[in-house]
Amino acid sequence: MNFRQFAYRNVIRNRRIYAAFFMASVFSVMVFFLYSMLLFHPSIENRFLQEIALVGMGAAELILFIFTLFFLFYSMRAFLQARSKEFGILLHLGMEKRQLHRLIFIETLIIGVGAILAGTFLGYMFSKFFFMVVKEIVLLPALPLYLSWKPFALTVGAFLSLFIIISLSAPVFIRTGRVEELIRGEMAELGSHGFSTKRAIFGLALLGVSYWAAASTSNSIVIGLIFLLPPLATIGTYFFFTDSLPFLLHLFRRRKKFYWRHFWLLSVSEGVVRLKENARMFFIVTIVSTLAFMSVGILASLTSFASQYREMNPLGLVYHSLPGNQLEQRHVAELIEELKEKQLDYTLVRIPIIEQTSSFTENRVSILKLSNVNLLAQSFGYSKIDLSKGYAMFLPPSASSYDFLKKRTVETTLKETDITIQIEGAYPFQVFPSNAIGTNAIILNDSDFEKIIMQDIDPASVYYAFNIPDWQNTKEVGLQINRSISESFITGTIHHLPYKFDNPGANYAIIRTTFSLLLFVGLLLAGVFFLAAGSFIYFRLYTSLERDRKQFDVLRRMGITDKEFKRIVNRQLIPQFFFPWGVAFVHSSFAFLSLQVIWDALAEISIVKELLLVLAGFTLMQIIYFYLIRWRYLAHIKAST
């Protein structure tokens, strides 16, 4: 058996320990490869539509790479420390340090190359499926599987260099102390308490302040808090695990009435030890899970923004012509022509809007003619509204202002034309996009409207409302107008442009596909985080297995039933699994409280439903993972005795 074979066999025989670590690495490589496949896809290039998504994908690759680097560093260190006894024996038998380093280098490289091969292979296997999902999301006509060296080169190059860095630096992690120390291994670290009351209270205070600030935030300070709270909460979380939690458990241990109760004695004291050994790991898992929750939650809320977009934009196309617009007739004719060409049904209502000054508020008020609005409403299938002479109705700028306006009655005189009207209630149907006609608009009965027109008042603007039932297929309509708007946007003359054009269908398509794609990318990323967090916990359990077995043997002799043993194990495992995750849960809930404030300001959207869905999904995955690992753990512990 030569040296390389020895290293190879070491890996193969340690496969149980390596399993979770290997799995997480493979998954990480696979996701990276899938992203690369999409990045280099020949039919996705040069498309304005997916630009943001591509940027997101590239960012995701970078995050994934950095995260994997940290994950590997951390796992490798814990890993080599757990095997310190084995290394101690090798040194004892006369192996040189240099040889030991070479052994570790080769071992790490074997795992690395294995993970890269398996990851790219699985990635290529799944890329057809991945493309199918992306195609559905992006609404592309076709996204065929392709073979190119680029994604392979990127993945293999990135991860091979990563694993080589790790393999080269791995020997640094083994404590190069005395051989005897290595053989004694991890047991040596257990001292007494090891927490400081000051830091414990500091940690709790930091978390308390962050939570309070996040929960009571208002729109004006939320932007500042976005930069302030995350570092505050991160530091707080760190001290929470290293000091506050041991401190709280210490307080609990003094209350013998509860502490000396059935299994509490065993599980709490065991919990304290685990916490001491793994505080940093719990901290990392918490932060990683919080990031995963947050990114998925934010993306889910963006997706929900897209789905509520339609409710806010009931019209298919909107052309708003301002005074002095010479292109009005041409543009509208163009739009009609294009719609006919695409064989899209539509109802066009031309709505002139007059502006007057209201004596009641001294503000300008936009006035629409009732019959125009009725015409539009009928195309949606809503019923006609009647208004007698001298009466008008508020046109609510958004759905939420309806409730406020519907009970309001105002008597006012339109100053320029000296017409007195009574404004009673609000228009109940949503036929215009939110804030389309300004915030102060009314619908006036036909005869009073005519009276104003008679006095030679020109309309302040003309609103062309296209109701198109098949609104999602208007992507290709009005491209010409859009182009000239973009041009004036670039030249900075956008504010002087005498017309506005809006194509909600096309906007919707862009928003929806971008967000869905980002969500999909984010979910995959969260999947990697999640697997990595689980692998940390599994790995830690595995390294303490020897000690746990010994303890189990004592308890078994003492006379502990299987059921009791399971309960003790539950009490030891559940906190390890669900505590970091629970803290992450609370962290992200408070973060979303702030996020909701931002959404409220941007658009009236509630993200509660999406978030509950995301959190429920993560909970389910975590429970499955818990049972899986508990099953393996129990089997290992019992097998040896």
Next chain:
Amino acid sequence: MRWMTAQRIVELTEVTKIYEGKVMHRALNRLDFEAEEGEFVAIMGPSGSGKTTLLNLISTIDLPTYGKLVVNGIEPEVLSQNELALFRRHNFGFVFQDINLLHMLTVEENIVLPLTLDGLPLHEMERRVKKISAQLHLKEILNRRPDELSGGQAQRTAIGRALIHQPKMILADEPTGNLDSKSAKDVLELLSHVNETERTTIIMVTHDPIAASYCDRVLFIKDGEFFNEIYKDERRQTFFQRILNVLSLLGGNVHDLRTL
């Protein structure tokens, strides 16, 4: 015999234990053994003679392959795993060679552990810890952790844990194996004191003839079979000498020597 009138607490009749595996191993072969209530018995024999197997059978962790085993009036075979666990918990106290204190618990918590599992009221637990710690001179070190104890203190703590629930029987596997002679003496005197005052049955596996000389009776086994059995007499010194005599027969293989 002076123990005839007492209650039998352990009774093995022609017990054989075979470990199946890649290599079949007969650890005990048709062994008869009994112990009376209140007796202090030592089991001696060379390595691999089946001492620990015998102790595991008595403590109901292992079941015999053949033969009949009765412990405290009960045949372990008829009980379920759960019932066996509870049976052990309520009837036995264990003392091990490598002491096996739970390292994350303090001395006090280690001692009280068996009681917490049964959910005794707090004042009762505290009362018993107080009594035991006075008896075992553990008062000053109740709040220490196992890694802050000397070998003797650790073993006294383990004995405290074995005694706290007032078991019928203490099963000890080389309790002095890792101790210096002074601590070993303390531990043995403690065990025989408990045996005398509480009438607790003690069965102890040991290599050490001095440890065995504290007992009422010594059973010698070799290759899983009965070899000899001797009872104590008035003086520990002569008992010790007789144990040494048996051991010298037991240790070397006389036939091997003869061929020289």
